[in-house]
Amino acid sequence: MSTMNTSNPIDREWLRRMADAEEQCPSISVGGLAVDLGVLSPERRPMALAAVNAAVALAKLVELWRRQHRLTVEEFAKRANLTEAEVVGLESGEIVPEPRTLFQVSQVIPVSYDKLMHVAGHVRQCDERLSNGAVRFAARSESMEKLTLQEEEALHDFVNLLAQ
Amino acid sequence: MVERRWAVERASVMAALLDAGVPKPQWPESLHWDWSSKASELRLLMASGFGVWCDEDWQGVMLTKTVGYSGALGQDEGKPVVYVDFVESAPWNWTIRAIEQEPRFKGIGSLLIREAIKQSLKEEFHGRVGFHALPQAESFYGKVCGMTMVNADQDKQGLVFFEFTRQQAEQFRSAGGKR
Numbered sequence: 001m002s003t004m005n006t007s008n009p010i011d012r013e014w015l016r017r018m019a020d021a022e023e024q025c026p027s028i029s030v031g032g033l034a035v036d037l038g039v040l041s042p043e044r045r046p047m048a049l050a051a052v053n054a055a056v057a058l059a060k061l062v063e064l065w066r067r068q069h070r071l072t073v074e075e076f077a078k079r080a081n082l083t084e085a086e087v088v089g090l091e092s093g094e095i096v097p098e099p100r101t102l103f104q105v106s107q108v109i110p111v112s113y114d115k116l117m118h119v120a121g122h123v124r125q126c127d128e129r130l131s132n133g134a135v136r137f138a139a140r141s142e143s144m145e146k147l148t149l150q151e152e153e154a155l156h157d158f159v160n161l162l163a164q
Numbered sequence: 165m166v167e168r169r170w171a172v173e174r175a176s177v178m179a180a181l182l183d184a185g186v187p188k189p190q191w192p193e194s195l196h197w198d199w200s201s202k203a204s205e206l207r208l209l210m211a212s213g214f215g216v217w218c219d220e221d222w223q224g225v226m227l228t229k230t231v232g233y234s235g236a237l238g239q240d241e242g243k244p245v246v247y248v249d250f251v252e253s254a255p256w257n258w259t260i261r262a263i264e265q266e267p268r269f270k271g272i273g274s275l276l277i278r279e280a281i282k283q284s285l286k287e288e289f290h291g292r293v294g295f296h297a298l299p300q301a302e303s304f305y306g307k308v309c310g311m312t313m314v315n316a317d318q319d320k321q322g323l324v325f326f327e328f329t330r331q332q333a334e335q336f337r338s339a340g341g342k343r
Contacts (some may be wrong), residue, residue, distance in 0.1 A: 014238040014339075015271045015275065017340045018275075018340050019270035020270070020273070020275035020306045022271050022272075022304060022308065023270050023302075024260055024308075024310060025192070025300075026192070026259070026300040026301075026303075027258070027299070027300035028194060028227075028252075028253060028272070028273025028274075028277075028301050028304050029192075029193060029251060029297070029303070030248050030249070030251040030252075030295045030296065030298065031250070031320075031323055032247070032250065032295060032296040032320060032323070033249040033324065034194070035296065035321050036185055036249075040197075040321055055171070056171040056172055057175075071204055079210065083207040129326060131325070132182055135175050135179050136179045136182075138171065139176040139178070139179040146262045146316035154177055
């Protein structure tokens with residue numbers, strides 16, 4: 001990834017003008033790649049709202065629950081019959097977990113496998129309440145060593161929603 | 165790494181929009197983009213990556229290609245352009261009036277597009293740059309940057325192709341597009 005230097009004073013004046021002009025416009029997003037990868041239009045993806053946050057919400061669910069129960073990655077992996085690499089991948093939030101992984105997670109964390117499948121977007125029937133719950137959960141937690149009160153509350157609310 | 169950090173912020177923006185009852189058609193158009201499931205495909209793409217790094221975060225990112233796209237305007241019709249495949253600023257830099265969100269940093273898009281022009285000059289494309297803008301971004305590229313709206317491209321789900329001619333690119337670099 002290249003980075004750029006804007007320390008030149010002419011650049012700063014130019015940037016000031018552009019920044020002011022840019023602020024008046026709703027967006028600067030360019031979407032050719034989004035079309036090619038099939039992520040442009042939300043109408044084409046019924047579970048779009050959940051899918052955006054699925055990987056992050058599920059990553060945080062596992063990470064926060066594991067930390068709350070003071071388990072290492074190795075210990076959680078052993079309990080869930082997953083490899084450590086799978087748990088690390090799951091907690092990275094970079095991929096939506098496969099159904100098998102979700103099933104194994106549901107054997108350790110007291111949540112509904114069906115609802116995990118909904119959150120992950122593997123089930124096409126849209127559940128707006130779950131989708132919105134995943135959005136709010138993903139929005140509320142930070143990655144820290146000890147769970148904050150806010151994280152405890154967020155985890156509690158989300159686990160309850162998934163367990164119902 | 166970018167997407168993990170940005171996804172949390174996207175979720176915060178979504179939660180705020182949901183709480184404020186803002187109708188979905190008024191949400192930022194790129195809010196739902198799910199790059200996490202496409203990460204493996206992204207790694208395979210032959211593209212150059214650019215980013216603005218500040219305050220320990222990526223404030224905006226851009227991907228460009230130098231093959232496969234050509235200009236449609238004037239003296240340079242049919243000649244290669246730097247094609248901007250993707251530009252986005254971090255979600256905390258979006259202006260979203262419906263939830264009173266002010267950008268932490270402004271001008272990220274302009275900085276990145278100017279970098280695309282510099283790449284075009286370096287490639288001896290004379291500043292020619294093209295891309296498909298999202299509808300909410302059309303006013304920025306057309307009215308502010310002074311680019312030409314070439315056509316609505318049906319191969320790209322109707323997104324409008326914008327192009328900087330060499331003269332427009334120079335105008336943008338020196339004076340910031342239309343004044």
